[in-house]
Amino acid sequence: MTTTTTVGVSDTAPFGADPDSAEPSAAQQKAGARALKDLMKPVAVPLAVGRVLAIVSGILAVFPYIALVQIGGVLLDAYNSGVAVDGDEVNRWIRVLVITFALRLFIYFIALAITHVADIKLGHVIQLRLVRRFARVPLGWFTSTNSGRVRKGLQDDIGAIHQLIAHQPVDGTMATAMPLALMVYAFVIDWRLGLLAIATLPLYILAMATQMRGMGVKTAEMDHRLSAVSARMVEFVTGITVVKAFGRVGHSHHNYQRAADEFYEFYADWVKPLIRVGALGNSLLAVPLILVINIGVGSILVHNDVVSAADVLATSLIALLIPFAIETLMNSMWATQIAGASALRLVGLVNTPVLPRADQGGGRTPTAGDVTFDGVSYSYGSEPDATLAVDDVSFTLREGTVTALIGPSGSGKSTIATLLARFDDPRSGTISIGDIPIQEMSDLYSRVGFVLQDPQLLGISIRDNIALGRPEATDEQVRQAASAARILDEIESLPAGFDTVYGADAGLSGGQAQRIAIARALIVDAPILILDEATALTDPESEHQIQKALSSLAHGRTVLVIAHRPEVVKGVDQIIVVNAGRVTAIGTHEELLDNRDYARLWQATGAAGRLAAASADDMPAASARDNDGGRR
């Protein structure tokens, strides 16, 4: 195995390039917009309803102003003509003002409620799509890099599109519809007052257009750079133990510092035009300036009897509302850009390549248990010229026998073994069990069990951890499995025995966790087993216990053991020597004694001297045949 934190794969992303690594471009931004559209399909109808309601609410915003102008007209008429104010008329317009104002707010809140429900629904839909997808992607895809992407997708990116789904359709539409309706009304009152209401807008739009050129790409890049800083931070924190142990805190901290400095410089560059636009906007659209223009010029028009004072009051209030609408519009544009990057990542995750489903091939079940690799080749990269990690490998594992894979580090042992567990499909060749290709088997994981270097216990009870592959197992069966895996006494001495929750109630040593993983494989009772010879890093007592547990597990099964030490393979039925992804020899220990590659492996590990003395006890397979443990 190349790593102890993931199964059979290293941290380099093997299944295609990481989209996070590419700097965002205008093309990516467009792709983000397309991705957003695609992502929003399941809630297209409620979002459209939200938009329509926002338009209605925006149009209703005009009515209080109409009422205001009418009330002003009635009051002015009465004042000018010296007659009593028509109270009924005023009351009627006050009712119009209050009702339309309240109705506008009511419709606005209903629209927001609809889009918020849509947002919750969409989050749920995306999460379901992701979970269903992840259930079908090759297991080898789950490197720590991709796990980070999954975490970011499920947590950050779904959160980032909240603004876009729950707020933008309503606030963005309202920010367009309301000022438009108000401006139209201002022109209906009087075209000169309409022009006054929008007098400062052209300057503002011009300033904004020059300052904000290219901001879309920059905003998307900011999200990218922020992710880079977070990644450095996570790297610093997760690697802190080893970093401290090797006295590299300063160096590692320096990486984070550099990323943060780069972000600071970029941010300063990004924010400058925004500040300038903000300052210009504040001055060009500032309340005093708008009032001076509208009331000042408006008074001249009133003085010349062109319009009434009430008209000027209404259009001045309309002019004051426009800057707020523009601000909301700009905010929602930025939210869309940032959400575009998140949507792109989510769409990437949702479209992660999957393994073809076994049941599409009819879900066949093998009759005999021989395992055959026939001309199997595999590369981690998807490009046609990617280096082959496994190159045209053919061999057979006879039913009920033990085979060891042996070869130098990086020779392809783990890759061969994990292909049998269908962590991914070979690029060419076939792997079959009893003449049935594993791709066509629907119950592969009840036929193939594995115990790997990293036991991967979950934060659930020890009982549930053991019964993971067979949840219906009785307590007695779980106890028996624990006993055969030489872990029963240690579990019973835990605070809550089998109910102890791993991680929360108690931790376990690597050797203990390994034996629980062995109990887990025992209870599934799969006839074919993949074992990683994982005892090299444990203490002698733990190693002895694990070997005994493995012996119980191996008994009577077809076993493929990944051997890291030559001693382990001496008594097995068959040894497969692997070098640079190719099988260079197959035979028993005695048959291979003259093989150059095999002899070199013994020498390379300094084990040659121990060759003669290698004890059968070291070998799970050999001892399995003498052991009293058995398949249940």
Ligand SMILES: Nc1ncnc2c1ncn2[C@@H]1O[C@H](COP(=O)(O)OP(=O)(O)OP(=O)(O)O)[C@@H](O)[C@H]1O
């Ligand atoms: N996730 C991965 N992405 C890209 N290349 C990988 C990945 N995992 C392994 N490889 C490459 O595939 C080749 C075979 O690796 P593999 O882990 O199968 O070898 P191994 O014999 O099991 O090594 P070891 O004994 O050190 O665990 C190596 O060249 C390795 O660098």
